[in-house]
Amino acid sequence: MCALAERGTVFTSASAPSSWTLPSHTTMFTGAPPALHGVEWDDLAMDPGHATLPEVLHDAGWFTGGWWTGWFLAGDYGFSRGFDVYDNAMTGGRDIERQYRAALSAENYDLVRSILAGRDTLGHQDITTPNVLRALEATIESIDDKQDAFLFAHLFDAHYDYIPKAPFDTQFDPDYAGSMTGQNFYKNEAIFDDSKSPARQVSDRDLEHLRALYQGEIAYIDTYIGRMVDALEKAGRLENALLVITADHGDEFFEHGNRGHRQSLSAEVLQVPLLIIQPGGSGRRSDVVVGLTDILPTIAEFAGVDAPATSLGRSLLPAVRGEDLEDRGQLGSLLHYDLFRNEYLFMDSYRTRDTKIIRTMGLDEEHRLQLKRIERFDLAQDPGESSGSRDRKAIAASPEWAAFQAALQRVTDAYIDANPAPRGERGTKVRELFSHDLANLGYAEASGDSVPGGLGQPWPPGPRPKVEIE
C-alpha cells in the first residue's frame, strides 16, 4: 500500500458512517448515509427501489464481479444486486449458505441456530484473503479485454480473530513471551468480562501484543493487495485502473473501555484508511475531511456514469488530481442494543476538521428518544477523543452543532425524496432468525409489535425524530 501511495492520494481524514460492517458497506454501495439507506439493523436489506453502484455500472455495460467474506456482506442484504459474479469466498461458505437456507425453509430452528453458531466461528477464524485472490485472478483472466470491469474484493482477515500466519504473527512483537493469543478475541473473558467492573481484564502488555497481532493481519493482507495489483497488471488493466482501498470501520483496543466495534462512534472505529490511485497520478496526502459516502460518486465520475439519486457524497477525484476540495462535515450513526443494560442506544456524531460531536440517546417508556449524553471534542488537542466538553449550552450555541443539524436535515429531505419502500418489504431471512434468538434470550417483546418498528429495531428505518439537547 505504501508503494501504491507513491502514485496515489492518501486521505488522512476519512470517516466511516457507522462502526460496523452492514450499514457502512451499504453506504459504500449506495452513497447514502445510514439515516437515508436505513440498513442499521441485522435484519434489514437495502431498499429494492434504490440503485447500487454495481447496478449502475452493470447498466452502463461494465462487467461486475465481487467476492465477499464475513456474513454481513451476504447477497441477501442487497449487495449482490448488479453483479455478474458475487461469490462467497469463505472456506466452505457456499455449502453453509445452502444448509442454512434449507434449515430456514424447513423451520428447523435448532439446526438454524447450530449453523449460525458454526458460521460465526468460521467467519472469525477462517483465513479468506487467499480465496479472494484466487477468484479475482481467475475472473480477471476471463473478462473480455474490451469490456470495462468493476471488481470488489472484501478482505476480512484484519477483522478479529487476530490470528495472522507466520511471519506476521511475530513481526510486530517479536519479544512477547506471554500466553495471550488473538483467538476468540471478542468472547475471551481474559480480555473483557462484562460481569466484572471494570470489564477490561487484559493487561497492558497483553493488549500491546493483541495490537501487534492486528497489525500482523494488516501486513498479511497488504501482501495480497500487492498480488491483486500484479494480477491487474498482468492482464494489462492496471494502467487504466482506478484503485480504491479503504475499510468499513476500525477496531477498539480499550481506548474507550471496550474492544472490537459496533459499540461507539469514537475515532478508533470511525476513522478509516482511504487510498485512491488514479492512472498517471502522483503521490500526495490530503487532510480534507471526507467520508465513505464519497466512494460511489468518485467511482461514478471516473466511469462516466451518473450516481444514483440517493448518493449524497461528492467525487474526490479533484483532490486526487491535486485540486482544492473543501472539507465536508461527516455524519456518523449507530443503533445499538445493549444486552447487558437491557436498553437500546442510538448514537450519532458529526466530524469537522477540528471538532467532533458525539450524542447518545436512549428510549423512554413511550419509546421516545431521549438525550443521555452529548460531548464535543477538540480534535486539535484531543485527536483520540478521550475527554470532551459536556456543556450542553455551549454545544448548542456552536457552529458545529448548527452544521450537524443542517446535515441531518439534508438527509431527512433526501429521505422524503427517495420514497423508501415500507419496512415490511425490506426484511431478509435474517429477520426470522434474529427475532427467534432474542425471544430465547428472554427479550421476547423486541421481536413483537410492542416496539415501534418491531423485530428488534426500535423505530422504522430512516431519519430519527429531532431531539433537543438543552
Ligand SMILES: [Zn+2]
Ligand atoms: Zn466490517
